[in-house]
Structure formats: structure tokens, C-alpha cells
Amino acid sequence: MFLHRLLAARAAAGNPIRVGVIGAGKFGTMFLSQARRTPGLHVLAVADLSPDRARAALARCGWPEAQYGAGSFAAARAAGTTFITDDAMGMIAADGLDVVVEATGHPAAGIRHALAAFAHGRHVTMVNVEADVLAGPLLARRAAAAGVAYSLAYGDQPALIAEMVEWARAVGLRVVCAGKGTKYLPAYHASTPDTVWGHYGLTPEDAAAGGMNPQMFNSFLDGTKSAIEMAAVANATGLVPQAHGLSFPPCGVDDLPRILRPERVGGTLPDAAADGPGTVEVVSSLERDGRPVFRDLRWGVYAVFEASDDYVARCFREYGLVTDPSGRYAAMYKPYHLIGLELGITVAMAGLRGEATGAAQGFLGDVVATAKRDLAEGEMLDGEGGYTVYGRLMPAADSLALGGLPLGLAHGVRLKRAVAAGRPVGWADVAFDPAVEAVQVRREMERTFAPAPTSTLAAGALAAAQ
Incomplete structure (x- = not known):
């Protein structure tokens, strides 16, 4: 691919690819650990809801404190340093930014940040697979219309x-x-943040000492x-x-x-x-x-x-x-796979060539919220890795035919009626706000890319849910 050679040339010319990272969690931190060692990359800014967490992440992966002491986006660009901020939208709009790395893991935030990046002519590396599954086909089309790359994250599976x-x-x-x-194991589908550590052979105390998030790790397991x-x-x-x-x-x-x-x-x-x-x-x-x-x-x-x-x-x-x-x-x-340690491949492909390392071409697969246990009317769903639902893969045609609620929107919404354990949750089962941006984008994606039915699963699932 000759990416290193091209990056070195950009470094020699004083014209690095300027990158903005949103989210200083594990994936973002792993990328940052390598970005400072990669010629031709300049991390212009790191945006996180907690700037102190971003600073701690940079310190943990070996960045000298002087490297992230800039007081503004402009100062960071001029000095080749990194600005820490809680203003992701301001970072996306910052002059000179080339590539946005969206690593929040929050589907609605991922959609919002991607759309803003396209409007400003920025390439998007979507670490946030939850956002991609919720609306990736439409986001990829919007990126193409804006003349920028929208990509899955190299290093992630x-x-x-x-x-x-x-x-x-x-x-x-x-x-x-x-x-x-x-x-x-089949029993893992019912796992909750309260039971997850036993399946990993850890005690809650060991997990807490390691800073491990039980809901996130449960989503890997269930x-x-x-x-x-x-x-x-x-x-x-x-x-x-x-x-x-x-x-x-x-x-x-x-x-x-x-x-x-x-x-x-x-x-x-x-x-x-x-x-x-x-x-x-x-x-x-x-x-x-x-x-x-x-x-x-x-x-x-x-x-x-x-x-x-x-x-x-x-x-x-x-x-x-x-x-x-x-x-x-x-x-x-x-x-x-080395997740964030390999992410520079996507950033380089986008910044150097305007190309993606994988992106949605159509709407063939969907993930529907499925009850982990008998859920009662009035319960609040808590989304990925939580106590109420897990995500089930379906052909997109079947998901649409049964009116399945996308897993990415199954957080903070209340059930209007009971749903039995093992049954898919539908749009009709929850009270949702149609004015929410993520809901509107998802509905537009469904209308734009709705595939023809491919199996009898939807009819069976719908009949069982009634």
C-alpha cells in the first residue's frame, strides 16, 4: 500500500494529515499511542466530554505533557501540538482538520458527528460500529455526496x-x-452487568481495579x-x-x-x-x-x-x-486483531487517498433489540450490554417486515406493553420521539435502502410477538 512512504513524504513537506479524535476511551487511546509515532500524522485535537479523562489517556499512552498544552485549535495547528476540548462540534469545524475519528461508541452521537463532518468536508473514520449499523448505508451515501471518505475502522474486526x-x-x-x-455459550444471552464478571473468571473487585466497564464487557459476552x-x-x-x-x-x-x-x-x-x-x-x-x-x-x-x-x-x-x-x-x-493500534491504516487511507477500509454498500444486516427476560409494561430499556435486551442479528428485510426496534435506539425508551423473554422488541412496543435526529436518520435510511423480504423469519417472529 506504500502508506508509510506517502506519510513520510507528507511529513517532509510539512503538510501532515490533521486528525481530530472524538472519545478518549480504550480504542481512541490505543490509536493515540501510535499516532504520535507515525510520521505525517498530526493529532490536532482530542474531544471528550471529560477533558481530564482525555489528558489522562494521553499521559497513560506516553504523550509528553507539553505536546497537549495548546490553548486553542489555531495554536495547536501552528505549533504541531494537540488541543484538548469538550467541544466535538467545534473541533469538527476547526480550520485545517482532515479526518475525524469517531470513537464514542454512542450511536446517536456518532450519527451527529458524522453528518457535521460531512458538512465541513472531513473524512470520517467510524470506530463507532453501533452508529454504522444503525445508519451506515445512509451515512456512506452522504459522505460520497460530500466528496469525502466514510470508513469502518481498520484494526476492528x-x-x-x-x-x-x-x-x-x-x-x-x-x-x-x-x-x-x-x-x-447460549446462556450468555441472559447475562447482565451483575453476572458478567463470573463468566470472565473475574471478581467485581478485580474488574473495578482494572477500570473495566461491566455493561461494555457484557455486550461482548451476551x-x-x-x-x-x-x-x-x-x-x-x-x-x-x-x-x-x-x-x-x-x-x-x-x-x-x-x-x-x-x-x-x-x-x-x-x-x-x-x-x-x-x-x-x-x-x-x-x-x-x-x-x-x-x-x-x-x-x-x-x-x-x-x-x-x-x-x-x-x-x-x-x-x-x-x-x-x-x-x-x-x-x-x-x-x-489490534483494534486501535492499527487504526492509522484507515486514517492514512482516507487522508492520503480518500478511500475507505470497508464501508456500507447496502442494507442487508440489522440488529434488533431482543428481550433478555420477561419485560413489563413501563420498563425502561437500557441498551447494549444492559439488563433488559441483547442484540440479535437479522436479515434487514426481516427486521423491517416485523417492525423491529434497532438495538442502537433501545436505550432510554420506555415500553408501552410487555415483551416476553426471547422476543424481539418492536417500534410499536416503545414510546419514542420521532423528532430525535438519530430516529429521523434511521427512518430515512430504512426508506432509502429497504430490501425485499428474503425469508419467512419475519412472519414467524411477528406472529410470536403478538
């Missing part, structure tokens, strides 16, 4: 999966399935984050979610092409999904009885692809690829 799918297709291989690994990330992959690649969502089959790296192939040849994928455009799936690092999977892919990503003919299958064998017993299905995988 969706962008790495999209890259792997793109590689396979670019060399003429048909992708059957792509996804990631995680730690999963299936929500997996659903969000696979919806983003589906929308970026054209892979279509299975009618039932995710199965989380136990699977190690050596078994990827055997497990993730069509049912007609002994795999777990519905034939229609595997033989058509391909699909997404998350593999578990645990057997259903809790035993660890041999050579698991808990931290990595993969793509399974099919040989087009006997010659290609023979090449798979000759060059040592692990295949299924037929020799026709093989897989590539990456065992780890």
Missing part, C-alpha cells in the same frame, strides 16, 4: 473481515462465509457485539445474514472449511445462504459443555472460500491449505 473478503474476491475466489471468533459487527460486515460486503441470525458453532481454525460450508456437503450453513451470495457467522471458542475449542479463533477473523474447479482445488492442496474433506473449501484467517 469488521474492517479486517471486509479486507479479507475483498482479497478473496479480487483473486477470483467465491466467499462462502466470513466472520470472527468469540467466547460464546451476543450483542457479535451481532453488531456481523451486520456491519454484511452491509459492507454483500454477504447476507442467515435467516436465524448467528449460530456461534464451536470451531477451531483447522475446522473452518469443514464447519462453515453448505449443509448439503456436511457443513452448518443453510444451502441457500452458502450457495448464494455467502453469509456471515461467528465461531465460538468454547464447546457447548464449556470445554475450550482446540486452536480457537477467539481474537481473530476468517473467510471461507470455494475452489471454482478441480485445478484450483489441487492448488489448494499443493500449497498446504487446510481444506474440508472434499478439498474444495478452504479458509484464510488472522488470529489476532
Whole structure:
């Protein structure tokens, strides 16, 4: 990609890519740790609701205090230092900014910041996958109209999966399935912030000492984050979610092409999904009885692809690829991802070339709020990783057909009627404000990109919910 060479040239010319980071959490801090070591990047500003938290993050990842002592955006630009602020919108409008890194994790904030960035001609690196799944197809279209790049974040699993799918297709291989690994058992769907640490083998005291947020970590465990990330992959690649969502089959790296192939040849994928455009799936690092999977892919990503003919299958064998017993299905995988440490790839691609490292091309996957337990009329939903709902992946057509409430809007809204455990929550089940910007953007996205129904799941789910 020659990105380092191009960045070095920008540094030598005194014309670095100027970056503004919104959100000084774990992902943002990991990016900041590398940004100060990357030639040709200048972090113009860091915006966080707590400027003290931003300063602490910079200190924690090794920034000299003098590097973030500027008193204004203009002073930071002139001195090559970094301004700390709680005014994200002011940062987006600051003169000379090139790329906005949106790392808040708050879907409504992500939408607001992206739209403001497009209006000011800034590229957007959307670390906030929650916002991308809520309205990514529309945001990508708005970015294109503004002549800027809108991108998933390299280092996070969706962008790495999209890259792997793109590689396979670019060399003429048909992708059957792509996804990631995680730690999963069916009981985890009911996990709450009160029970999460036991599943991780931690005490609440250990977690608190490490500054770990129980609701955030619970979203990794209860299936929500997996659903969000696979919806983003589906929308970026054209892979279509299975009618039932995710199965989380136990699977190690050596078994990827055997497990993730069509049912007609002994795999777990519905034939229609595997033989058509391909699909997404998350593999578990645990057997259903809790035993660890041999050579698991808990931290990595993969793509399974099919040989087009006997010659290609023979090449798979000759060059040592692990295949299924037929020799026709093989897989590539990456065992780890480094999240924010790798984010500079996206920033450089956007700032140097105006290109994305994965972005929504259509609306194929959606994540619907699903009751963790019997929910009573009048209860307040608490969103991702909380006590009330988890996110279930669905084909977007089915989500729209049943009127499912997007997980990204299932926070701070009150139920108008009871919802039984395991049932999807619908728009009609909650009291929402149609004037809220995120609601309006989501509704526009649904109207603009509404796909045709693809399965019978919606009818069944709607009947069960009534």
C-alpha cells in the first residue's frame, strides 16, 4: 500500500494529515499511542466530554505533557501540538482538520458527528460500529455526496473481515462465509452487568481495579457485539445474514472449511445462504459443555472460500491449505486483531487517498433489540450490554417486515406493553420521539435502502410477538 512512504513524504513537506479524535476511551487511546509515532500524522485535537479523562489517556499512552498544552485549535495547528476540548462540534469545524475519528461508541452521537463532518468536508473514520449499523448505508451515501471518505475502522474486526473478503474476491475466489471468533455459550444471552464478571473468571473487585466497564464487557459476552459487527460486515460486503441470525458453532481454525460450508456437503450453513451470495457467522471458542475449542479463533477473523474447479482445488492442496474433506473449501484467517493500534491504516487511507477500509454498500444486516427476560409494561430499556435486551442479528428485510426496534435506539425508551423473554422488541412496543435526529436518520435510511423480504423469519417472529 506504500502508506508509510506517502506519510513520510507528507511529513517532509510539512503538510501532515490533521486528525481530530472524538472519545478518549480504550480504542481512541490505543490509536493515540501510535499516532504520535507515525510520521505525517498530526493529532490536532482530542474531544471528550471529560477533558481530564482525555489528558489522562494521553499521559497513560506516553504523550509528553507539553505536546497537549495548546490553548486553542489555531495554536495547536501552528505549533504541531494537540488541543484538548469538550467541544466535538467545534473541533469538527476547526480550520485545517482532515479526518475525524469517531470513537464514542454512542450511536446517536456518532450519527451527529458524522453528518457535521460531512458538512465541513472531513473524512470520517467510524470506530463507532453501533452508529454504522444503525445508519451506515445512509451515512456512506452522504459522505460520497460530500466528496469525502466514510470508513469502518481498520484494526476492528469488521474492517479486517471486509479486507479479507475483498482479497478473496479480487483473486477470483467465491466467499462462502466470513466472520470472527468469540467466547460464546447460549446462556450468555441472559447475562447482565451483575453476572458478567463470573463468566470472565473475574471478581467485581478485580474488574473495578482494572477500570473495566461491566455493561461494555457484557455486550461482548451476551451476543450483542457479535451481532453488531456481523451486520456491519454484511452491509459492507454483500454477504447476507442467515435467516436465524448467528449460530456461534464451536470451531477451531483447522475446522473452518469443514464447519462453515453448505449443509448439503456436511457443513452448518443453510444451502441457500452458502450457495448464494455467502453469509456471515461467528465461531465460538468454547464447546457447548464449556470445554475450550482446540486452536480457537477467539481474537481473530476468517473467510471461507470455494475452489471454482478441480485445478484450483489441487492448488489448494499443493500449497498446504487446510481444506474440508472434499478439498474444495478452504479458509484464510488472522488470529489476532489490534483494534486501535492499527487504526492509522484507515486514517492514512482516507487522508492520503480518500478511500475507505470497508464501508456500507447496502442494507442487508440489522440488529434488533431482543428481550433478555420477561419485560413489563413501563420498563425502561437500557441498551447494549444492559439488563433488559441483547442484540440479535437479522436479515434487514426481516427486521423491517416485523417492525423491529434497532438495538442502537433501545436505550432510554420506555415500553408501552410487555415483551416476553426471547422476543424481539418492536417500534410499536416503545414510546419514542420521532423528532430525535438519530430516529429521523434511521427512518430515512430504512426508506432509502429497504430490501425485499428474503425469508419467512419475519412472519414467524411477528406472529410470536403478538
